[in-house]
Amino acid sequence: MSKVWIITKRELSGFFDSLIAYVMIILFLGLSGSFTWLFGTNVFVIGQASLDVFYGVAFWSLFFFIPAITMRMIAEENKTGTIELLITKAVSDSQIVLGKFLACLILVVIALLCTLPYYITVSQLGNVDDGSVIGGYFSLILLSGCYISIGLFASSLTQNQIVAFLMALSIGIFFQMLFDVIGSGLTGTMGEFFNFLSVRTHVESMSRGVVDSRDVIYFLSIILVGLLGTQIMLSKRNWK
């Protein structure tokens, strides 16, 4: 476990040394802030003391930002050859993957923590359902976990960061939107199945404050599959 944390620490300091962290946090806050408070169907238009608007914006902005963070995680190491250096140190492939995953997740959690003033402000305006706030943030963190593990997997497939970014987006768009669209076009079990695969279904039920074990298992299994895929791609060099 401590080896994982060493990798995480290095990646995190990399984010903050190289402006990635600041750009990401500022953009995320700027986007989510302006759509929550200033433009479109903002909190004041809705007239309810809830953070639903913010969740809607975060739902999409995380979808775009996370691949931008994860795209370099492994692709860059593949390109510069530092992956060889890392692998030949006394760490296992899974520790490397977990360490990188955690670093990205912590960065996203920091960005989400910066939106806590939204909650404080809204709670001054009226009665906020604390359960749905906790559920909402919890679902955003799990959602980020999914896209991070998908992004890491995409990054492990290539040496090119742009390719990794686009691949992560194109895998992600299925969970973000396409399964939802397919599901609503079908009826019966197939329809239910695709609805279940769509991220939106699970995020919505959780941000109502209902944390169902099925939703949690859904997110955790996507994370697990993504991480396993990444580890397999890293170990590919050992294939005979």
Next chain:
Amino acid sequence: MAIVVDSLTKQYGVQKAVNDISFEINTGEVVGFLGPNGAGKSTTMKMITCFMAPTTGDVHVEGASILTEAESVKKKIGYLPEHNPVYLDMPIVDYLRFSAEVQGVSKSEIPSRIADMIDRCGLDAEKHKNIGELSKGYRQRVGLAQAMIHDPEVLILDEPTTGLDPNQIVEIRKLIKDLGKEKTVILSSHILSEVEATCDRILIINKGRIVADGSSDTLRQQAQGQELLTIQIEGQGNIEKKLLELKSVEKVAAIAEKDNGFSVQSKPDLSSKKEIFDMCVSNSWYLLEMTGVETRLEDVFRNLTK
């Protein structure tokens, strides 16, 4: 035995990059892998360092197998990969600390290890810079420092001096020689003089196989076999014919650029130096030159890897 390589093979598709290589390296030896580009030097090193698994075969590093005890093998090895990849956006000290932590150096020892490495690799003047700001020679030193930070028993250096200027090459060689006093070192190179200057033992690899193994002197002797002399004589008569009459001489060839100059090859295990001298005395000739032609390592290398 520090390293035992046992019938190691690596196959890429149909091509065998490393083909059934076996050798043993004693503790404290400095061994040079020599070979043309694409001979399988780097691939062998990558397998020893657990970067890639061999198709067949096994390697034991200080008794630990690369197949089953990878983690403990990695801990025993300090590795400098080819082209010296480094995290360019990290400061030197942070990078060394990261390497030490990952290699399991205990927290209390880390600061003294870092200070020691900075001192030994001559990084003191640059230690606060990011690695990306360093010149190639200094980056190479950082690469060496990260390889040695956990005081490994075995050091594996893949082309440690490529791209350095002559002064830096001399310094790095000296560093490697110093290290070789206490550690087992494997280094690869296609520069012959470098291997000759730093290594106790040379393994010449070609097309995935070991074609020669020994110290630079033994390799040279093996290749040389018969004595070869360059002589120049001043005197009257048919010198070439007289030379051929000598018992120990096998072949004589005139050297065009030199007046009465010849290169003389002796018969196996015989030396013709004395006979030539005696011949000159009995004919009252002057011997102007007699030099032994030493086979250079270059020739050995070229013969073996052609």
